[in-house]
Amino acid sequence: MEFITENLQILFTGLGLGSIYALVALGFVLIIRATNVVNFAQGDFAMLGGYAMVLFFTGLGWPYWIAFIGALLAMAVFGVLFNYGVYYPLRHRSFLPVLISTLGASIFLQNTVLYVAGPQPKPLDKLLNFDGITLGGVFLDSQYIVILVATVALVFFTFLFFEKTLLGKKLQATSQDKDMARLLGIPVALMIAITFIYSAVLGGIAGVLVGPILFVSIGMGSIIALKAFAATIIGGFGDVKGAIVGGLLLGVIESLAAQHISVPYKDAYAFLALFLFLLFRPQGIFGEKVSEKA
Amino acid sequence: MPLLELTNVASYYGNVQALKGVSLHVEQGELVTLLGANGAGKSTTLKTISGLVVPAQGEVLFEGRPIHKLGPEAIARLGISHVPEGRRIFPGLTVRENILLGASNRKGVPRRLLEEEADEKFTIFPEIKSFENALGWTLSGGQQQMLAVARGLMAKPKLLLLDEPSLGLAPLIVQNLFGTIRRIRATGTTILLVEQNANMALSVADRGYVLETGTLTVEGTPKELLGNEEVRAAYLGGHHA
Numbered sequence: 001m002e003f004i005t006e007n008l009q010i011l012f013t014g015l016g017l018g019s020i021y022a023l024v025a026l027g028f029v030l031i032i033r034a035t036n037v038v039n040f041a042q043g044d045f046a047m048l049g050g051y052a053m054v055l056f057f058t059g060l061g062w063p064y065w066i067a068f069i070g071a072l073l074a075m076a077v078f079g080v081l082f083n084y085g086v087y088y089p090l091r092h093r094s095f096l097p098v099l100i101s102t103l104g105a106s107i108f109l110q111n112t113v114l115y116v117a118g119p120q121p122k123p124l125d126k127l128l129n130f131d132g133i134t135l136g137g138v139f140l141d142s143q144y145i146v147i148l149v150a151t152v153a154l155v156f157f158t159f160l161f162f163e164k165t166l167l168g169k170k171l172q173a174t175s176q177d178k179d180m181a182r183l184l185g186i187p188v189a190l191m192i193a194i195t196f197i198y199s200a201v202l203g204g205i206a207g208v209l210v211g212p213i214l215f216v217s218i219g220m221g222s223i224i225a226l227k228a229f230a231a232t233i234i235g236g237f238g239d240v241k242g243a244i245v246g247g248l249l250l251g252v253i254e255s256l257a258a259q260h261i262s263v264p265y266k267d268a269y270a271f272l273a274l275f276l277f278l279l280f281r282p283q284g285i286f287g288e289k290v291s292e293k294a
Numbered sequence: 295m296p297l298l299e300l301t302n303v304a305s306y307y308g309n310v311q312a313l314k315g316v317s318l319h320v321e322q323g324e325l326v327t328l329l330g331a332n333g334a335g336k337s338t339t340l341k342t343i344s345g346l347v348v349p350a351q352g353e354v355l356f357e358g359r360p361i362h363k364l365g366p367e368a369i370a371r372l373g374i375s376h377v378p379e380g381r382r383i384f385p386g387l388t389v390r391e392n393i394l395l396g397a398s399n400r401k402g403v404p405r406r407l408l409e410e411e412a413d414e415k416f417t418i419f420p421e422i423k424s425f426e427n428a429l430g431w432t433l434s435g436g437q438q439q440m441l442a443v444a445r446g447l448m449a450k451p452k453l454l455l456l457d458e459p460s461l462g463l464a465p466l467i468v469q470n471l472f473g474t475i476r477r478i479r480a481t482g483t484t485i486l487l488v489e490q491n492a493n494m495a496l497s498v499a500d501r502g503y504v505l506e507t508g509t510l511t512v513e514g515t516p517k518e519l520l521g522n523e524e525v526r527a528a529y530l531g532g533h534h535a
Contacts, residue, residue, distance in 0.1 A: 127345060169391050170398060173384045180382040183344055185370030185399025185449070 005137040016144035018251020024228035025243035027199035033175035043225025045203025050216035079200030124211035133217035236287030303352035312338040314508040330505035339424035344376035370399040375451035396448025523529040
């Protein structure tokens, strides 16, 4: 009995962490599909969201919800700037210059925040004013509950947006065939800008949600992004479902292995899982076995 | 005033000159066909009209106003619908979604009206009705071509550009397709049709041009073109790829 509650406890924590990876991985995949480029600054979207929250809530003393909405708006504006500053000037080039550009943006953002906010990690209050609830011997931390609920809601919203609205269909059309989309009169540049905005807001939410657990720090984005990237490969590169399932799976694997094998190697398990997938199922969980898109 | 007029248009593909001073015109309500061998510049002509290729020289006038400096999105909004070579169906969207997006050049039309228009398209193209909710990539070549034309019509185009609609299709399906092109034309839509299948194209056209390595060589009615020895030898006598 104790074994079961212990593992349920770990499963819960793992799903919470995995949700964060899933949100960032989702942002990755949306940008990969729209621009064919891996955005190396994706993790820094989470970092910036966290710092925006710290600034508005701790720094300026805004009420939590107002600060939260302010952080999301700030991330939306940032998404526009990122699109026009990092991607747009290079949009007619191959994927490599754009990729390098996102890498440069990542370094620039981290150092800018370091300069402005200093190296100390910042604490952030939880969203809810209670520690958590105990259910059948399993302690459910309130912030983890918030993370899980928010992730489910965001995934559901993303599904509705992309599958049920014409705008979502235009975004998909843009990611599938840009020239054809332009011939139909779809404003492709605007569609890609919207993708960046959406992706930046998703990342920002992940940062605000995970802030109370991991502290808000300069490097928080890097490690989350690496694991989220591993999650997109495990789930199936460029696959939306895969990003979410891959993220959750990584969170659970990581937590279980940390508990049963060794805690100091916590960050290594995600990459061990990545290696195993690359060796035995390189196309990922939902990916199809193709070498290159036709 | 012609609906479409190209004056001395030159276009490049990288360093290769694909069009060397092409001048042509399409009148309101006409069905004009552009014939020529592979690599003659037929597709480049259409891409230059729809804005995918920017001409290095010359003018493209649509309803009397120059459009050759506009991007494809802006040109689509003026009422030119380009159904490109290879159909270019969105593989991951359903047949109905592909059709709905055809109206992306028209601003502010409510979704409900678009759905009704899509239903109308299924009566014009009954062969794709049963695949309404199937993903684009699952269709056969003929079905994809029907879908591409249906999507092109959702733009309510003043000018429809059709690039090699018969390519890779079985003869019976080509017959069916040209029947549809005749019916579209009968509704008053102006069409510029690029074809390698010269016999089929001339059977529906009012007028035709022959394009050879980037230059227009012959212009005339189908009767004149069919009577022209050179044209017959080059495009009508031989077999079609």
